[in-house]
Amino acid sequence: MDFLFSYIVLAEIYVLLGLSTNLLVGIVGIFSISQAAVFGVGAYIVAHFLMADLALSFIPSLAIAAAGCVALNVIVTLPSLRVSGDYFVVTSFGIQLLATAVFTNWTAGTGGANGLPGIPPPDVFGLPIETTGQYVLLCSAASALGCLAFWLIMGAPFGRLLRAIREDEIAVAAAGKNVLAAKVSAAALAGAFAGTAGGLYATFLSFIDPSSFDLDASILLLTMVVVGGARTLAGSIVGPFLLLALPQLLTLVDIPTTIAAAARQLLYGLLLIAFMLFRPQGLAGERL
Amino acid sequence: MLPLQLLVNGLVTGCALGVVAISFSLVYATTKIFHVAHAGVYTLAGYLAWSLSTHGVPSVLALLLAMAACTALGALIQTQLYARLERRHATHLVVLIASLGALAVMQNIIAAVYTPNILQFAVPWSSRMVAAGSIRLNYTQMLTIVLSLAAYAGTMLFAHRTILGKRIRAVAANPFLAEITRLEPRTVYVYVIAIASALVCLPGVLVPLDLGLQPYNGVTPLLTATIAMIAGGVGSISGAFVLSVAIAVVQNLSLLVIPGEWSIGVTFFIFVIFMLFRPTGLFAAR
Numbered sequence: 001m002d003f004l005f006s007y008i009v010l011a012e013i014y015v016l017l018g019l020s021t022n023l024l025v026g027i028v029g030i031f032s033i034s035q036a037a038v039f040g041v042g043a044y045i046v047a048h049f050l051m052a053d054l055a056l057s058f059i060p061s062l063a064i065a066a067a068g069c070v071a072l073n074v075i076v077t078l079p080s081l082r083v084s085g086d087y088f089v090v091t092s093f094g095i096q097l098l099a100t101a102v103f104t105n106w107t108a109g110t111g112g113a114n115g116l117p118g119i120p121p122p123d124v125f126g127l128p129i130e131t132t133g134q135y136v137l138l139c140s141a142a143s144a145l146g147c148l149a150f151w152l153i154m155g156a157p158f159g160r161l162l163r164a165i166r167e168d169e170i171a172v173a174a175a176g177k178n179v180l181a182a183k184v185s186a187a188a189l190a191g192a193f194a195g196t197a198g199g200l201y202a203t204f205l206s207f208i209d210p211s212s213f214d215l216d217a218s219i220l221l222l223t224m225v226v227v228g229g230a231r232t233l234a235g236s237i238v239g240p241f242l243l244l245a246l247p248q249l250l251t252l253v254d255i256p257t258t259i260a261a262a263a264r265q266l267l268y269g270l271l272l273i274a275f276m277l278f279r280p281q282g283l284a285g286e287r288l
Numbered sequence: 289m290l291p292l293q294l295l296v297n298g299l300v301t302g303c304a305l306g307v308v309a310i311s312f313s314l315v316y317a318t319t320k321i322f323h324v325a326h327a328g329v330y331t332l333a334g335y336l337a338w339s340l341s342t343h344g345v346p347s348v349l350a351l352l353l354a355m356a357a358c359t360a361l362g363a364l365i366q367t368q369l370y371a372r373l374e375r376r377h378a379t380h381l382v383v384l385i386a387s388l389g390a391l392a393v394m395q396n397i398i399a400a401v402y403t404p405n406i407l408q409f410a411v412p413w414s415s416r417m418v419a420a421g422s423i424r425l426n427y428t429q430m431l432t433i434v435l436s437l438a439a440y441a442g443t444m445l446f447a448h449r450t451i452l453g454k455r456i457r458a459v460a461a462n463p464f465l466a467e468i469t470r471l472e473p474r475t476v477y478v479y480v481i482a483i484a485s486a487l488v489c490l491p492g493v494l495v496p497l498d499l500g501l502q503p504y505n506g507v508t509p510l511l512t513a514t515i516a517m518i519a520g521g522v523g524s525i526s527g528a529f530v531l532s533v534a535i536a537v538v539q540n541l542s543l544l545v546i547p548g549e550w551s552i553g554v555t556f557f558i559f560v561i562f563m564l565f566r567p568t569g570l571f572a573a574r
Contacts, residue, residue: 031381033388079563086322087518087563089384093511094556105549215507219392226385259400262503266396272389276382277372288382 005132007244009204012139013197014224014240016146019233020193021221023150024077026230026288027159028186029166033092033218034076035194037099040213042069042198044103044110047119047208058122058129058203066195073191074184096215103210115209122203135204142200146193151233153189162186163231216265223268226275229285238284243268289422294540300429302536303436304491306529309513309520310443311484316514317523318460318480321370322380324387327506328394329365329485333358333492334501335398338407347411355489362485365390366478374474391507399503407501414497428498432491439490440529446483447525456480460523508552512536515559521569531570 017039024032042065049061056064079091103110110116122129122138129138153159161182164172173179202208211217220243228239247264255263281287308330315323333354340350369390373383414428447453459466459476466473491509513528516535520527535558542554562569 025381029381031384086316086380087567089322089324090511090514090518090559091563093507094515094552094559097508097511097552098556101549101552105547216392219388222385222388258403262396262399262404265392266400269389269392269394269396272392273369273386276378276386276389277369277376280376280378280382288379288385 002132005136006204007248009132009135009139010201011241011244012136012143013200013204014221014244015143015237016193016197016200017221018224018228018236018240019146019150020190020197022225022230022236023162023186023190023193025222025225026235026285027154027162027166028183030077030183030187031089031092032077033089033215033222034096034099035190035221036213036215036217037096038069038073038076038191038194039198039201039217039221040099040103040208040210041072042066042195043202043208043213044116044198045069045195046199047116047202048109050120050122050203051116051118055120057126058199059124062122062196062199065199066192069195069198070188070191073187073194077183077187077190093215096218100210100214103213110210113210115207116202117207119202119206119208121206122199129203139200139204142196146196147233147237149189150236154233158182158185219265219272220268223271225282226288227271227282229282230288231286232284235282235285239282242283243271291541291544293423294543295537296423296425297429298537298540299533300425300432301540302533303433304495305509305513305516305536306532307436307439307491308488308509309516309528309532310440310525311487312510312513313517313520313522313525313528314443314456314480314484314487316517318456319366319370319477320380322384322387323481323484324384324510325365325390325394326484326488327510328391329358329361330488330492330510331398331501331503331506332361332394333489334496335402335407335503337489337493338409338496338501341409341411351489351493354493355486358485358489358492359482362481362483363478366481370477370481371474395503395506402501402503404503407496409497409500411497426498428494432494432498435490435494439487440525443487443525452479512555515555515562519558519562519566519569521571524569524571527569527571 017035021032021035024030024035045065045068046061049056049064050058076095079088104113106112124138129135161172161177165179165182169179201212224239224243225236227243228237229235246267250260250263250267275282312323312326315321315326336354336357337350340353341347345353369386370383373386414426416427417424418426418430447457455471456476456479458471459473463473512535513532516532517528520531535555538558539551539554542551546554
């Protein structure tokens with residue numbers, strides 16, 4: 001039962017990340033390969049404040065992490081306003097590699113490659129969250145809130161504005177809409193999602209290391225959005241649940257443990273290619 | 289004389305990087321595809337040459353065979369992936385994601401076959417040292433400089449003096465006009481990616497010959513090379529090459545003050561400076 005619960009918890013954390021990636025890549029059309037970096041920053045900030053000498057409780061830590069990730073994601077996404085599509089790809093790759101370098105080499109702050117163990121479990125307004133069952137409730141609440149926010153935004157004029165920006169930025173600007181403000185807001189929201197997901201992830205596993213937030217993790221996030229389906233709420237939910245179940249399927253096939261990680265990433269790569277070629281709208285999305 | 293040695297090391301790295309940059313630039317300027325999978329071709333070249341040379345194939349032959357294989361692979365990526373996507377009117381984003389998928393596939397096939405651990409070439413001459421004054425270089429590093437400069441000169445000659453080179457530049461300049469004047473852009477795209485894939489084998493083999501092989505080592509050089517291409521001005525072969533050398537030199541000299549594990553930060557800083565002050569690059573054509 002615990003196994004199923006922890007699968008659900010992780011999948012729900014990735015739903016938040018999926019929403020974050022979907023908002024940027026699917027809806028606004030900004031190619032981002034650095035969402036795992038933002039996710040990582042959220043995780044490390046929460047871990048830091050929970051383990052500091054004057055430890056904060058979980059909710060304030062999470063709020064600080066979310067705020068930090070909002071700021072970070074806005075700064076990271078800002079170049080996309082100035083430089084055209086392909087230049088931003090370089091920016092995004094660069095930020096991801098830079099973040100991995102910081103996570104790995106800034107030993108004093110992040111524990112370096114060995115990671116950061118012993119992150120205390122969270123509490124919600126004095127109520128400690130310790131069993132996996134309680135985590136399921138916490139993460140369900142968080143991801144439900146995220147989904148609700150996503151759904152409301154998609155139905156609102158703001159959501160239509162974001163989609164219009166993807167189709168034709170100049171036309172939107174010519175219609176008197178503020179493209180800059182809209183992109184910054186979308187990036188801020190995506191940052192808040194990723195930061196919250198990071199905090200939940202750090203406290204659930206009680207251990208974080210750079211490998212959870214590297215380029216491969218960003219590729220996984222992109223695969224989730226692509227397989228689930230870009231632009232829709234359903235896609236952002238289907239993708240994470242499906243892709244986190246896949247490694248379990250791989251364990252059924254007899255693959256030596258030494259190549260298991262590579263086999264998993266190989267599968268993600270194949271999924272990316274196959275979906276782009278044959279079903280760019282994913283399982284439950286709209287055409288990219 | 290540490291600064292001088294670092295300067296020379298920077299020149300060596302920069303020349304290798306320059307070839308990655310001109311090969312990427314050829315593809316990008318012509319097809320407008322951000323060919324991320326190029327990093328996978330680069331990595332694969334090294335592993336193929338390693339396999340061949342551990343089975344006793346002479347070094348030169350191993351390099352040439354790796355080149356032949358990568359040429360075919362490049363053509364395969366274009367015809368089976370990019371051309372298909374283009375026929376379906378895929379957006380730029382879709383092509384980019386597919387290219388990223390191809391990169392993940394190549395890297396992880398390599399990691400599964402050869403393990404993610406570092407591999408060293410067992411070629412005795414490659415690490416033989418030559419000292420000139422206080423500077424020390426090994427044979428591989430000298431070969432890297434010579435062959436990279438030759439590749440640069442060759443690419444310049446090819447682009448400006450041959451029929452195919454001119455045809456490629458015509459397609460890059462105006463694909464629509466090229467289409468109606470029967471220059472067949474789609475065929476040209478296949479040639480371009482094939483040539484670029486052959487070209488990238490040179491650094492793909494020479495760099496690991498000196499520093500060893502790892503499956504995920506292709507992304508950082510490709511990123512640095514794209515930064516050099518953008519800073520040099522997209523479409524300018526000389527710009528891409530010169531800026532690669534400059535970036536690598538700055539990066540190596542920065543080792544005097546900044547530890548090596550942060551060198552990606554130095555590269556990225558250069559990119560941000562260019563984006564802020566000269567987004568079109570130094571040698572922008574037209």
